[in-house]
Amino acid sequence: MINDNDNKVDHRHITLTPLSPIHIGCDEDYIPTNFVIKDNLLHYLDMAVLADVLDDKRRDELGKCYTLDTIQRFFKSNRQDFASLASHIVGVANEIAQTYEQMAGQSDNKNQFQIARTAYRPIDFSPYLPGSSLKGSIRTAWLDRINCRKPLQRLEKIDERYPPRKLEQKLLEFESFQEDPFRYLHIADAHPSDEHAPTHILYAISKKKKLSQLKEAELGVFLETIPGLLADAFISEIRIHRDDKSQLNWQTLCDACNAFYWPQLEAELVHTHLASMLDTEWQHTVSDLLVNEFGELRANCQGFLLRVGKHSGAESVTLNNIRHIKIQGKKGAPPSYRSETTEKRFASERKQAISGLLPFGWLWVESCQDEYQYLSIAARNKVRPYTDTLREKQMERLEQVEQARQQQQAIKMLSEQKRQQAAEAARIKEEAAQAKEAELASMTENMRQIAQLRDEIDKRLLTGRKIDKGNHFYNSRIKKLALHALENPDWSEEEKKALAAMLEDRAAQLMNIDSKDLRKQLKLAALRGQV
Known part of the structure; x- marks a missing residue:
């Protein structure tokens, strides 16, 4: 005192x-949309946590549940995974757990399990x-x-x-x-x-x-x-x-x-x-x-x-x-x-x-x-x-909740890391696209054609497959641009040399022919002003 x-x-x-x-009411119920019963335990689910971990398939499934029995079936059928997400666990009388097992999700079930x-x-x-x-x-x-x-x-x-x-x-x-x-x-x-x-x-x-x-x-x-x-x-x-x-x-x-x-x-x-x-x-x-x-x-x-x-x-x-x-x-x-x-x-x-x-x-x-x-x-x-x-049983439940909390925290951190990595990759990609766009804008028309052909060749190089001199892409794009540059007076000496350098580097990697033969076919020496 x-x-x-x-x-x-x-x-x-x-x-x-x-x-x-002792039961002192608080005007709240456990309802089928926030719990599952497994092993005589009610696993209370935090909807915010559940929303974070549901994959697209389960989101679609839940979105199609319009009635109480379909909602109960959804949660009951996924309880093996959902139980590990519980933020709160309560012991349940064995007969109530059995009733849930038998009746939850049944269309003729009048018991709403509130x-x-x-x-x-x-x-x-x-x-x-x-x-x-x-x-x-x-x-x-x-x-x-x-x-x-x-x-x-x-x-x-x-x-x-x-x-x-x-x-x-x-x-x-x-x-x-x-x-x-x-x-x-x-x-x-x-x-x-x-x-x-x-x-x-x-x-x-x-x-x-x-x-x-x-x-x-x-x-x-x-x-x-x-x-x-x-x-x-x-x-x-x-x-x-x-x-x-x-x-x-x-x-x-x-x-x-x-x-x-x-x-x-x-x-x-x-x-x-x-x-x-x-x-x-x-x-x-x-x-x-x-x-x-x-x-x-x-x-x-x-x-x-x-x-x-x-x-x-x-x-x-x-x-x-x-x-x-x-x-x-x-x-x-x-x-x-x-x-x-x-x-x-x-x-x-x-x-x-x-x-x-x-x-x-x-x-x-x-x-x-x-x-x-x-x-x-x-x-x-x-x-x-x-x-x-x-109290021993309660401590076991609390340990389960803590393990689930740590697991969810790890998942959340991993998800955040992936989000940040994706955001960083998107930023880098956007900056690269902007830089490329600026680069193209500063180029002459002929230099833009060289850059565009280079990008097309690079995409094909990513597949790992080479092409021969009968290939349509080779004839309609690579060879055609090389001959066009030689014959067209609008191409400056610097532009023709730039085209020759790009083709000897990129086209040589793509073509399934001897490099000497490639230089001859594309007339790279002429592009460089060498007679």
């Missing part, structure tokens, strides 16, 4: 341990817990503490039209933000305690609380979650500004949160019908923590339970004894209002599972003094088998 401003601010560093899968993302940092794709979500959960527990479990009839009639803000103002006794006691509480976003924290994609499935209640077929809802039993996965800080008018302090905050959330978690662990569906190893570990380490830490105000994120359940976001939860009726039937929900959502590796389920949203928050560190260490050791496995 750090005290600021003459003990008027209680400033604490806190660690946060997800006990069960996967809701949990809140993340854009800079490195690591998950985080928004401070606003943490504060909202604390606020619910605090409101319940103030209400002291007063039943519904002691308050104004509350229905779906009763503004929640009005109830908060009534309980907290304020009318404006300036009077809201929670303005004294500040919680920073919770970020991974090490370089990165893993996430995992699984199903969110519903189970009726009573065995007698009918249940429709499960919907295939995919969620990216922060795994449970991830010891000290996140760190944050909390500031409580002390005020004579407010009862809010670390101890009362711990008491309020534990009084509200602790019984809910205990009830889930022993629920008559649903407890038998829970993952037994998880159930045993959490029960043991509540009875022992967390129980002692709670008794000494060293930490508290919270429930955050999607599918936390209406009971965890409404107050005891004044819950008025809207239950949708069957099609055409009006809704009803009850004090508890009729079903709960669970995280599951399988869509139709009746075992191995995990509740959503449970979180342990801790600010432990030195004298109680032994309890914190003992709790960490109990979940270490889960934590170490998850």
Whole structure:
């Protein structure tokens, strides 16, 4: 604990341990155009990187994909190459990976494979817990503490039209933000305690609380979650500004949160019908923590339970004894209002599972003094088998991403080098063309004819094939120009000598005849003025 401003601010560093899968929405999805699934891993693709490496053939293929199923088929068929380009990798439940394998790209597939993302940092794709979500959960527990479990009839009639803000103002006794006691509480976003924290994609499935209640077929809802039993996965800080008018302090905050959330978690662990569906190893570990380490830490105000994120359940976001939860009726039937929900959502590796389920949203928050560190260490050791496995897998994924990043960087550098070389070659070619053009422009007409014939001969020399004296090019261009220069008085002595020098050099290389015979045929001596 750090005290600021003459003990008027209680400033604490806190660690946060997800006990069960947590999903805090960010209004973004993984969609078929930015991922592929391979080896039970979702490989997230940066479209900018993909655009750089796609060859012309694949660009054309993608440009012809106008429907969702054709887009899915394109990415799925190229996943072997695309997976290595991933900028982010997420573990996927085996059954979801199998569903992708069987259904992605099928024209009759209604599952679009949109996967809701949990809140993340854009800079490195690591998950985080928004401070606003943490504060909202604390606020619910605090409101319940103030209400002291007063039943519904002691308050104004509350229905779906009763503004929640009005109830908060009534309980907290304020009318404006300036009077809201929670303005004294500040919680920073919770970020991974090490370089990165893993996430995992699984199903969110519903189970009726009573065995007698009918249940429709499960919907295939995919969620990216922060795994449970991830010891000290996140760190944050909390500031409580002390005020004579407010009862809010670390101890009362711990008491309020534990009084509200602790019984809910205990009830889930022993629920008559649903407890038998829970993952037994998880159930045993959490029960043991509540009875022992967390129980002692709670008794000494060293930490508290919270429930955050999607599918936390209406009971965890409404107050005891004044819950008025809207239950949708069957099609055409009006809704009803009850004090508890009729079903709960669970995280599951399988869509139709009746075992191995995990509740959503449970979180342990801790600010432990030195004298109680032994309890914190003992709790960490109990979940270490889960934590170490998850983090080892995450490190492997990060290494894959880094290798892919280095590979892409090398490809990008090579591409840039080739671009620069091509640009330099184009520049040199352009300069040569301009120089040649300038050279030709400065020449006499006869000298231009010599230069043009020289260029034509040079092009033929590049083929490596020689010609004989019966060749059309020899007779119509080489021999013809030599005779024309001799017979035409417009040719000066210097121009004829220049033609003779060029022909003896270039034509001798091109012609498949003796050089002496060539000089005689082209009358090079006469061109030079030698009689």
